[in-house]
Amino acid sequence: MAIIIDQEQKLLTPHTITLHTKNTTYQMAVGAYGQLLHLYYGPRLDGDMRYLLTYYDRGFSGNPYEAECDKTYSMDALPQEYPCFGTGDFRSPAFVLKNADGSYCADLRFVSCEVCKGKYQIPGLPAVYDETGTESETLKVYLEDAVSGVQVTLLYGVFAELDIITRAVQITNHGDKTVHIEKSASAVLDFMNGEFDVIHFHGRHGMERIFERTSVEHGNQVFGSRRGASSHQQNPFVMLAGKQTGEDAGECYGCMLLYSGNFKAEAEKDQYEQTRLVMGLSDEMFSWRLEPGETFDTPEAVLSYSADGFSALSWNLHRLIRSHICRSAYRDTKRPVLINNWEATYFDFTGEKIIGIAKQAAELGVELLVLDDGWFGKRDDDLAGLGDWTVNEKKLGMPLSKVAEKIRALGMKFGIWIEPEMINEDSDLYRKHPDWAFTIPGRKPVRARYQLVLDYSRKEVVDGIFAQIAKVLDETKADYVKMDMNRHLTDIWSKTAGEQNQGAILHRYVLGVYDFLERLHKRYPNILIEGCSGGGGRFDAGMLYYTPQIWCSDNTDAIERIKIQYGTSFAYPSCTVGSHVSAVPNHQTGRTTELAARAAVAMAGSFGYELDLNLLTEEEKEQVRKQIENYHRFEMLIRQGRYYRLTDVWKKREYAAWEYCRTDGSEALVTVVTLDTQCNPATEYVKLRGLKEDTKYRVEVVGTKTDGTNGQHINETPNAVEPDYFTGAQLVHAGVPIPRMDNEYRAWQMYIKEMQEN
Ligand code: GLA
Numbered sequence: 001m002a003i004i005i006d007q008e009q010k011l012l013t014p015h016t017i018t019l020h021t022k023n024t025t026y027q028m029a030v031g032a033y034g035q036l037l038h039l040y041y042g043p044r045l046d047g048d049m050r051y052l053l054t055y056y057d058r059g060f061s062g063n064p065y066e067a068e069c070d071k072t073y074s075m076d077a078l079p080q081e082y083p084c085f086g087t088g089d090f091r092s093p094a095f096v097l098k099n100a101d102g103s104y105c106a107d108l109r110f111v112s113c114e115v116c117k118g119k120y121q122i123p124g125l126p127a128v129y130d131e132t133g134t135e136s137e138t139l140k141v142y143l144e145d146a147v148s149g150v151q152v153t154l155l156y157g158v159f160a161e162l163d164i165i166t167r168a169v170q171i172t173n174h175g176d177k178t179v180h181i182e183k184s185a186s187a188v189l190d191f192m193n194g195e196f197d198v199i200h201f202h203g204r205h206g207m208e209r210i211f212e213r214t215s216v217e218h219g220n221q222v223f224g225s226r227r228g229a230s231s232h233q234q235n236p237f238v239m240l241a242g243k244q245t246g247e248d249a250g251e252c253y254g255c256m257l258l259y260s261g262n263f264k265a266e267a268e269k270d271q272y273e274q275t276r277l278v279m280g281l282s283d284e285m286f287s288w289r290l291e292p293g294e295t296f297d298t299p300e301a302v303l304s305y306s307a308d309g310f311s312a313l314s315w316n317l318h319r320l321i322r323s324h325i326c327r328s329a330y331r332d333t334k335r336p337v338l339i340n341n342w343e344a345t346y347f348d349f350t351g352e353k354i355i356g357i358a359k360q361a362a363e364l365g366v367e368l369l370v371l372d373d374g375w376f377g378k379r380d381d382d383l384a385g386l387g388d389w390t391v392n393e394k395k396l397g398m399p400l401s402k403v404a405e406k407i408r409a410l411g412m413k414f415g416i417w418i419e420p421e422m423i424n425e426d427s428d429l430y431r432k433h434p435d436w437a438f439t440i441p442g443r444k445p446v447r448a449r450y451q452l453v454l455d456y457s458r459k460e461v462v463d464g465i466f467a468q469i470a471k472v473l474d475e476t477k478a479d480y481v482k483m484d485m486n487r488h489l490t491d492i493w494s495k496t497a498g499e500q501n502q503g504a505i506l507h508r509y510v511l512g513v514y515d516f517l518e519r520l521h522k523r524y525p526n527i528l529i530e531g532c533s534g535g536g537g538r539f540d541a542g543m544l545y546y547t548p549q550i551w552c553s554d555n556t557d558a559i560e561r562i563k564i565q566y567g568t569s570f571a572y573p574s575c576t577v578g579s580h581v582s583a584v585p586n587h588q589t590g591r592t593t594e595l596a597a598r599a600a601v602a603m604a605g606s607f608g609y610e611l612d613l614n615l616l617t618e619e620e621k622e623q624v625r626k627q628i629e630n631y632h633r634f635e636m637l638i639r640q641g642r643y644y645r646l647t648d649v650w651k652k653r654e655y656a657a658w659e660y661c662r663t664d665g666s667e668a669l670v671t672v673v674t675l676d677t678q679c680n681p682a683t684e685y686v687k688l689r690g691l692k693e694d695t696k697y698r699v700e701v702v703g704t705k706t707d708g709t710n711g712q713h714i715n716e717t718p719n720a721v722e723p724d725y726f727t728g729a730q731l732v733h734a735g736v737p738i739p740r741m742d743n744e745y746r747a748w749q750m751y752i753k754e755m756q757e758n
Helices: 309-325 351-364 400-409 428-432 459-476 499-523 558-569 595-602 618-640 728-734
Strands: 003-006 016-020 024-030 036-043 095-098 108-117 137-145 150-159 164-173 179-191 196-204 207-215 219-225 237-242 252-258 263-269 275-281 288-290 295-297 300-306 338-340 368-371 413-418 422-424 451-453 480-483 528-531 549-551 577-582 606-610 642-645 655-661 667-674 696-702 747-754
Touching (some): 003 108, 016 137, 016 150, 036 179, 036 300, 164 179, 164 309, 179 300, 196 219, 196 263, 207 558, 237 275, 237 309, 252 263, 252 275, 288 499, 338 351, 351 368, 351 400, 351 618, 368 400, 368 480, 400 413, 400 459, 413 459, 422 428, 459 499, 499 528, 558 577, 558 642, 558 655, 558 667, 577 595, 595 618, 595 667, 595 747, 606 618, 618 655, 618 667, 696 728
Parallel strands (some): 338 368, 338 606, 413 480, 480 528, 528 549, 549 577, 577 606
Antiparallel strands (some): 003 016, 016 024, 095 179, 137 150, 150 164, 164 295, 164 300, 179 288, 196 207, 196 237, 219 263, 237 252, 263 275, 642 655, 655 667, 667 747, 696 747
């Protein structure tokens, strides 16, 4: 039993409610006056944790009315499971209710709870799933605010084997008056003691998910997005970690939101040195009108705990995302190696040119051609065309179905780019339906990339765009879609919503995007959908429910990508990371890196190319052929293996290294890229992880030579001793010397395989 409700016989109110996973325990209790208190989340243990609660008379703290003369039940100090504004807890609340009389108050008390088999789902929103219904249990805790009649159901999904607990909240108005939800977080974690760091992932367009670690201090640290998308600037994933926690030791908690719009993560240390983490929808520009009888569902948050550092936490999340969040015919299979024409041609192409790029790519082993922006409407630059999803045959010189046919004749799959949430003022759609774009009456809208945002809170808008795009997908029998989103939201005002509902539009917009994606997923179950938002501007677990891979960044510079992929890896597995080899000098940074390094970096993701391979030398083409062979060889290890960050890319100056290791330790792939060259440098050593100490391994150097051939020895210096085999202990504890490379930005890859005669 993963969920235990400990109650005395016949007594309806439980003492404690305990969630067990393989290695963790989560416990809450109903307090003396019916408030739900949080007791514990951490390493697995048994027992009643209520002994941790302390009751003191605390100055300026609020006490429930029923406590009468007892001043020790301080709402401001007791750890809360779902803290509400208006009850005397002055810390950051999870729930703010505006009542019909205009007051801001909700006083949630325990009503009952129940346990069900399998995992709850959330209407219209992405949620972790349990296909067989055997891997999880659901706990529902019913709370009620007696005055307003609002019922709040706390939902918990417990995946015991995966060490994952999910949380979501359902709010139903059982009263007879309209209320407004002003804030409703998905998860809260209260810690009664402990010193923590909070780790969040900030960034910008072209440099997403930068790891940043700061101490949780008194006051509230807020990370979030008010951009209408989860954003490049902050990611809806945060960690709390002990002060000493590192990659392979120390405790840490991860909290990931399955949501692609505005969110808010808060880390607060209170006056009594207690820490609160709150994660959920942003309450800024949010106000949800809830009529009698209506229900509101929050997005879902995922929690996981590791006692063994960040790597183990990442594996928990990677495993969950791969098999319980991503849904796709491609979920458990190899993703095709693709070529995308964006950096090869930008808007300047014809059908013939695209076919020419595909032809060369097919010869070298590429399996899918993606036709990026510019195939539709009057789209020769980014000034026009968005909204008109009709093929520009004049530009292509042929129907798009013909292009697709010719590409298929090469033995390749065919895919297209779309940006369905956007509209250019210079488009037939805008001329016909100007009110479909977000604009505020009487104000000039904010433009970004010359485009406006369609009001996806309106079903007719989603219907209209979906119909146009479905027609093209049907005509071309597309195998792949890249769904982009290239600006953030402003001018939030929906023509049909009415004045009182404008505070719901940002969330309704996201629900509209999910509706669009769900239709795509249902109608085209075999299409591979890749998410994108100017690269990784909507790289979140909500999108991954619909798009099993996401273009990780518009920055294709291999060296910059190492940093972006490093940050991304804390929550998201490599198979979700769209990653391509592009031309040099790199279009974003002007940097030149060797082809092998670009491929080694791109291989740490869903692999592809984004350049015109016709422009390569014959020698380079041979290298590409070999890279694709290598990708096929190691793809399974990369997709399913445990990911180890062997260096901190923001600290280690000389080189970056990462490793994929099979869970049973039988094989591993290590990649090293040199970042800096020095005169007469020290020898650098890379230490492996995840291998079995007493096992013998053979080590093979993979594809490092510029001619693409595999090397033989790991230590090529004169007089070097070459052992017949290495033990796991040698590789893990002593490591191996990294060859001194004659230039920066060189890649070196090692494949390590357990020997048969072990
Ligand atoms: C975004 C994407 C790019 C490309 C362009 C096309 O920036 O991230 O990969 O598709 O749009 O306009």
